Amino acid sequence: MNDAVGRAGDDATGLDETGLDETGLDGSEGDARPGGLELRLDAPARTWTDAFPVGNGRVGAMVFGGTSSERVQVNDDTCWSGAPVAHPIAPLAGPGGPASELAAARGALADGDVRAAEGHVARLQSGYTQANQPLVDLLLTQRSAGEPREYRRTLDLADARATSVWTAADGAACRQDVLVSHPDGVLLLDRRTDGSTGDVDVALTSPHPWLRPPAALRTAAPADAPGAATPDAAAVPAGVAVLTALVRMPARVLPDYLNDAHAVSYDGPGVLAAVAVAVVPDGPAGASADDGTVHVAGASRVRVVLATATDHVVGDAHLHGDADRVVAEAVAVLTSALADLDGVPDRHVTDHRALMGRVDLGLAATPPDAPLDARLVAHARGAADPHLAVLAFQLGRYLTVAGSRPGTLPLHLQGVWNPHVTPPWNANYTININTEMNYWPTLVGDLAECHEPLLAWLDRLAAAGERTARELYGARGWVAHHNSDPWCFTGPVGAGRDSASWSTWPFGGVWLARHVVDHHDWTGDDDALRRHWPVVRGAALFLLDWLVPQPDGSLGTAPSTSPENQYLLPDGSVASVGTSTTSDLAMARDLLGHVRRLAPAAGEDEALVAAVDAALDRLPAERVAPDGRLAEWSTDVPDAEPEHRHQSHLYGVFPGTSIDPDQAPDLAAAARRTLDARGPDSTGWSLAWRLALRARLRDPGGVTDLVHAFLHPVDADLAAAVTTGGTDADGAAPRHVGGVYRSLLCAHPPFQIDGNLGFTAGVAEALVQAHRVDADGVREVHLLPALPDAWPDGHVRGLRLRGGLRLAELVWRDGRVTRAVLSAARPAVVVVRAGADAPGTRLDLPAATPVRVTP
Template structure:
């Protein structure tokens, strides 16, 4: 199946060319700089001509240290809080929650920057022919310009195989590369010259919230020069008259795990030195080739092609400023590729998960601490992992779940007297699981349950029974907690969470106006959790009694309800019309539409229309991540025009930075990942037990192709569409399961040039058996 399109305009990027961000000037501020990362190490590259700045991050550099946030008064006060909530004495309940149930301290700890590598170049004069770019296919950022008759080039990449950031400086004249390099940091730190070709920065994470900073870090920079001279003096690296220089940048901390740090005082230094020593033994060409191969093995799996217009030749920030005009459909493909690039760059097996800013942060106390906010943001970070064919990049989230299942068991016992484990709306490097930030935001016990559903979702996409067996205890532990902690509503007899909230929204004015029992989102998540636990246990032939318990509890959960306005109710009571914020950024009660799958056009048509009404009432306004979620909502409603309109709302200078980072504002990376997942939903949906091709194709994108998307059931999908209609599809069966495919028109199925026996249970649906490893072609009949 050919996926080629011809270029629409001379000078525009031709189809098949690597997707690139590019700019005709250096970055003047952080949101103009370009990100590179290997999951653990990150850098923002500014691309200056008088000097270069690389702002550096290492994913375990956080403030504070291991800490038990659990409030010792929680368990004794919990029954009284529940009584007050059921009696709708919310302000009194909030006062008690804030004093006795909130974590101690009430704030968790923050992610912190390592600091900056700064290069200073001699000379001055006019600069010409400047170009700064990020090649998404190679994950190499580059800068090129001419000054004084010499053309200079720099390349920067963060290598996962070699665990260093590599900076390569070259010129087209011998002996033309000279600079001074130094490291600095806003944290407590000191620079030194530990070796003739090396500078070092040693420092420590901050104390915060009354908790001592226990993390120590070292950052190293070594110069490997071709020609010229290199010396390190007083924490500065001086390179003179080289023809080419490779800088190897490493950073590490003494972090061991969420329970503590390494006792060896030289742990950080040894960890930082080892990759530099190994990388210095390899020539630059080999370092680059190893990096590109490693990145391409992930990035090249998926390619979205959309028509190229003259607007595609413009610098990236200018493309964003003009996108609303409808002249640049190709920007959608670039933004999609960038979302996949960012997930590869900030989440790799063995690293910390992507946080609120992914990996990149230039502050010692970033917005919301740069933490893991698990009432939407962390989950949203990983929505593209499966459909965009980056399953390996999902692995850090499962590592987080393993930690939370242990830390959260402590909170479950101390706060609720329960089995299993719980995590509320936030966690950090030290895996805090108690409620934090205040009752209005933090009294939500369902964050861990939502994260745990990733275990089942991974199995739905892959069929990997070994992984499911390995991770099943996390899922079962989350279910056991709620079996112990759900309480019976005294009026209805329904099983409900109490106390809880509908994340960050209020049903009544007043300080306690967010507290409630059994909000719709909780009931939806717990319905999915109980069903996923039961299905997993049955598949693995374990926990027969648990299966009975969760199935029985699921039947007693409060059902979804439709309110007087025709909307899906956010709470069990019909409070939506009187809620203080009709247009609130969170639309938590539509979890069942997305990412859940219990609200569907064909399965639950009344709830489906109620979800649409809810979105109409809420409106299209929102923060960056909120728009990202709404892109997915409207895609699930099979309204590609409205979903695309919301992407256009996001792709504006107010919501998207010059470097394409999503703006809340300020920067939060979840909006990038949410939109990337939403584009997948336009093209392939598989949450209802069938593969729906082009379910929400925007009319603004009538021509295009994609290859490599994943669908539940173990399928890899490629598509071509023309005139807004499917022109052909390929399904690679990875698991050998029966395929059920829905299309707008009838299709014929073939494999290896021969027709495949199929059945057609309804118009536009075809079912057929598949064999693992075989490719099936679907052609319009």
């Protein structure tokens, strides 16, 4: 890359105030419109993971796309089991309390008695988180539909609309659109035909017992009449039927892995949730309600509008308990939308595009005219289809917009889409990787608004974790462990029997606090940094108290685990507790370094900075093990599971920023050997993490392999189609643990949304990196650091970078940058590199003025 640069109005002509052309980068419309961002399947969903997700941050729904029988499974993000409660701290601890158990565990580790140490930390466990809950299923039955022909359903990521089209048995053309509007707060199902829909029934079912079963809204009823609703029905237009219903979430749900026959209990306080549904036909007969079902006859169009409300107040995580108020709130949202129902779709699309349309990725290949399932099979068999990666990249951004909006709860393991009363791992906040991964693509994907739910929840979590830090460990600041929920559970999970490999990990707050740091690094928002600084400061205070002197004078951690991984003791038995795991020290060094760096902007006091400096000077760095891998444990012990899904000891590579081939070449090489040893297969979310790691290590071949592995289909019929007639080098059918379902939703398996979101972040890392800053404060922008050979031509527009930078435009041909445009929110000096080993070009970026870099 040379020094030829230009500014907007110079040789960057054609750029508007955003630095973007009206058309695509090569003069075409690119992949953003129309049809370029559609997920397509040619049959209705047979399973939940076949369905397409829609949402507005609070309400999420899975659309099955049935013709004669349609199911839309609906969630409200405030529907969880349980209620705010002060969990007992270490109820199993011995007479000396938690302090004696912690001291005994440390003493046992010093004596080399790992088993005794594990016994002591088991007595620090504090119960379980609560579980995310489904709300209702919206069911539509069209009895005269018959067998459809020419069926197709799509999810338009650009417009956030799930559409099914088909030809009915009588030849009528039929179409159904489903969306969930953020501006209006409602789900809208719109079914149309150029003939007659025939008889249509609309009903609600719920996996929970009804407190008030679905009943028609009415203005007067005996006070003791079941199902009586108090809101005024006068706001409901003539010919429209409205149902209201009320359910209560369970008081307790135990994790599914306990296999407890009494895992679900409604005995106790729980969230109250209301649903209001309006059915709006276009026929003269209107809609009528009977016994909780709405009937429509002879209409050519039927619109179903659904609103929800609960007594779960997100801002301070309490339940107000007023059932009538909850029903009234749902009806109020519903009737407000009915007042201008025709305008709901346009308002929805405008709102969604304002976020989704900020980033455009194209890989210069015409996608096959085939449904996703066929494309996934062909791709797994070796057919080139770069556009699948485009869809998966944008799906991660779409799910962020659909699942995380200001004022909502943050995305949990399944986002805001969960059909199970006892979901996998309680569909909770698993904070030893998964919750963090959920928000990796948010800032780079120019969706900073969608980061707010996580930051707001962290404020509440930190406040709750102060008690746990104080009473469990005698420490300042705050602590959280492996799992949490909206009620801000912060203790070690378990009842004395859960594995220490996940339970004994007090670094949830340390890792999560990095999101406050990242938000500032991307946005430069000093006000937001100061507002959320207690999260960072409290995590640092806990760290300073948690670190203990080691015999060599360094600081370390004890007891210590490497999340969910285990090693072998000399007798061949499995263990997980030790001292000073690499992940502990890497996360500690990372957070304390950020505290020192950001202290002036945050207004931090000198005393804390001095304590942080002293601790940083005594923290060991990562080391290379004798076998050439990056060491995971403080001693060289055998792995219990060499291909383990977690790779937390590579934190310094990603999401940390301290290890890359330039800054720490020996450690980077060791990290690469570690990934090689982990093998080619893993869970879906782990493949996404490894993709980001390979990109940060500038390994295009590794990126290629992981994109291919992530996009491997896991549905049984598709996996069988891939392996038919094919074997691996050993003559056995290829083994793929994780990948994607036919809908492109990530499979752990089961479904977890973190893999979809992590994939987006990993692709962004392969295209551009801006994590390095030299001693003079000059940031390096590295273009195409790990571009896969399978993507020789392409473009990306709109990615956000650290330092308030924006990659307004990047075009490449034959793997080489042909056009790049950068802009900065405030004046900045950067060094731009292109390709793996190219020298850098120093650029001055004025504020809000696009600058073209000419290779």
